Amino acid sequence: MVKNSIAQKFIITKSSGASIRLTNSPSSKYNYNSPYSLVDGVSGRIPWNGKEWLGFLDNPLEAVIDLGKTQDVSEVLIHALKAEASWIYLPKTVRVEVSENGVDYVKFGEYNESEINQMGRMIEVKNNPVKARYVKVYVEGTGVDR
Numbered sequence: 001m002v003k004n005s006i007a008q009k010f011i012i013t014k015s016s017g018a019s020i021r022l023t024n025s026p027s028s029k030y031n032y033n034s035p036y037s038l039v040d041g042v043s044g045r046i047p048w049n050g051k052e053w054l055g056f057l058d059n060p061l062e063a064v065i066d067l068g069k070t071q072d073v074s075e076v077l078i079h080a081l082k083a084e085a086s087w088i089y090l091p092k093t094v095r096v097e098v099s100e101n102g103v104d105y106v107k108f109g110e111y112n113e114s115e116i117n118q119m120g121r122m123i124e125v126k127n128n129p130v131k132a133r134y135v136k137v138y139v140e141g142t143g144v145d146r
Helices: 113-119
Strands: 017-021 061-079 092-099 106-111 120-139
Touching: 061 092, 061 106, 092 113, 106 113, 106 120, 113 120
Parallel strands: none
Antiparallel strands: 017 061, 061 120, 092 106, 092 120
16 A cells, blocks of 8 residues: 555546637636547536536536547547536536537437436437547536526
């Protein structure tokens, strides 16, 4: 046993370490790390402390992940945070699109608020395997009108 050691669990996927671009910036209150935190393989902790999460208040999350090469994609997993005491809610809608060239995207999957509430924090967008290099993820928040 090593004294004073620190352990970190990583979840390795096709998007781990991939290039990622956000259309909208996270809210300044919930922007402790770069967009890379969405593909770094580290799952946000619960209870949350803000350091591993990005938050979007006025604009939706729109991210394009470049997998580096065309490959089969059959699932996109989105970790969402629900902490209603802090006015943080699950998304209203989630939509995933895929593309081989980064220009022409096709719908991969979409969920509405009711479906997301049934899934909870782990939103699994599944489909038959498709060839894609680029994965575009839209997450529309609930705002604070609850």
